[in-house]
Amino acid sequence: MLKIEGLTAEIDGKTILNGIDLEVPQGELHAIMGPNGSGKSTLSYVLAGREGYEVTAGSATFDGHDLLSMEPEERAATGLFLAFQYPVELPGVGNANFLRTALNALRRSKGEPELDAMQFLKVARERMRALAMPEDMLKRGVNVGFSGGEKKRNEILQMALLNPRMALLDETDSGLDIDALRIVADGVNAMRGPAFSALIITHYQRLLDYIVPDRVHVLMGGRIVKSGGPELAKELEVSGYTSVQAAA
């Protein structure tokens, strides 16, 4: 499903990704762990199509489509979703309007009928209850005045509504207390199934207690230096990243 080969990317002339090889088959959840500055967020941004990164070598395909030649909205339309590490505030854009516009844009691209305001509210309320989100978050500006935990839950709400085939979760656990972490993890686990894959990017092993990945990859210096089963996350928790570096 997601296939990354030899991906090399730089920002302002500085190489951040240095030949990443990674494959996430359909229906699997993979975790990428790595220390700060290893290129974790850059990887998610390059895959989602943020400006400012220059891909100098390699490829990334999603279901055989060349991701890197697509606009961000086209990537979203093929079923790719990025949960932002730092969700952006949009003052003056109502959360409900934003969510419905996004949902309808995707439905349009799939040739499905758009949802009117009533239909949308019904769907949104259901999803929000599952995430323990107060309903007034629909009325507020997107992420405006949201706490860190509320912002992350809003990301998961978007994921639940847009129902992607592949989610990139960029440090979705950062800044969450244990209750919020559980809610977010439940949101991700609820999506698990043969049609859903995810790449979970995290610094800490903590999130992986709640979302158990099929595979764990260690990213250091812009490359995958080690891959293994879920037990690899536990090993890292005990021995730290430096031991992996020494071994690699």
Place this chain on the structure above:
Amino acid sequence: MTAMQQKGAEGFLHRYEGLRERLPGARLPWAEALRDEAAEAFRASGLPTRRIEAWRYTDLRAVGEAGFDEALTSLDDGQDLPAMRGSARAVFLDGRFRPDLSHLDGGAYAAGSLAAGMRKLEGRLGALARPEEQPLAALNTMLFEDGLVVTVPAGVAGGVLDLLSVASPTERPSAFHPRHLVRLEPGASLTLIETAIGPEEGRYLHNPVFEIEVGEGATFTHARLQQEGPRAFQLSTVYARVAAGGTYDNFTLNAGGQLVRNEIHTALTGPKGACHMNGAQLLGPGQHADTTTFLDHAAPDCASRQTYKTVLSGKSRGVFQGKILVRQPAQRTDGYQMNQALFLSPDAEIDSKPQLEIYADDVKCSHGATVGELDAEQLFYLRARGIPEPAARAMLVEAFLTEAVEGVSDPAARGALEEAVSGWWDRQMKDAA
């Protein structure tokens, strides 16, 4: 004054000499005196030049050079007028009242043509306008042929009234200078939704002057949708006086025209009065729009709020000048002024000049100005959610305007504004495609 501007001013003065005996009120001594004095003032000033501080950023040379003729009114009976928003409507074609297109009967207040009612306007017409200080008000006073006169009696809720100004297609440049008078007696209310439109081709000057009296505890909502034709000049001047406890709520949308000046003078003359002056300027290639406000806090415990937003695309230019004067008796004044510009193009320009002049000592007054572009992070966030770039940009532009439009409390006025804003955006998108 440049030679061309001199010539342009002379054209207007010739016109006045030719029309003097035939203009409304020609045989009323007070009206004659008013016009003659205005003509004297205009002869002395001519059209304002950029050497005058209040006109530093707006150049009227093109107006001086246009060489205006009389408007030869030619509205086909079949011409579509915009749908009515209120229960009553006054239609002006090239500055002249058209009773056949208007619906003013049956309201709880009096509204009608100024030309038809000149006799009753002594002391009221000209009570607020300052032709000796403002050359365009002088030009208007000299040459006005008609206008709307509205009087809402004490305690009456007047509802929504449409004021529609239509410029007809002409081969030669035409000019019209309507004078509109609005009076709300104590406790009255009225919403006036003013729409100015004109032909796609053809040059004209629309130079309206408003004189607005808001009585004690009265509320006047004034939504102005300037959607003139792309080659039009609109130079408008509003004078408003607000008595104790009254509210004047002005929102001006500048979306059309080639060269536009929106000048507003509001005086808060009684305690606990309020004034909201908000606006949006939506400018495309080649457009110039200038909003200039003067707010006179003359009484204690008054509040004023001004939020102006300008969106600039192509090679356009926006101007905001806002002066707040707080006189010595105006203690506990609460004043706020904000103007913000959003650039959609690197070729656009905004000039912003806030000015506070405060003589009272117990005053809360703040102002601010920002300029910026669409935020790349916000744009990426929307696009990463599958929203195509043009729609994402539109959402962010609308969000930028929200604060100004939200300030309009009357739902009819706000609805009209939101519609006009999205119409402007759709046009920009179409032109860009």
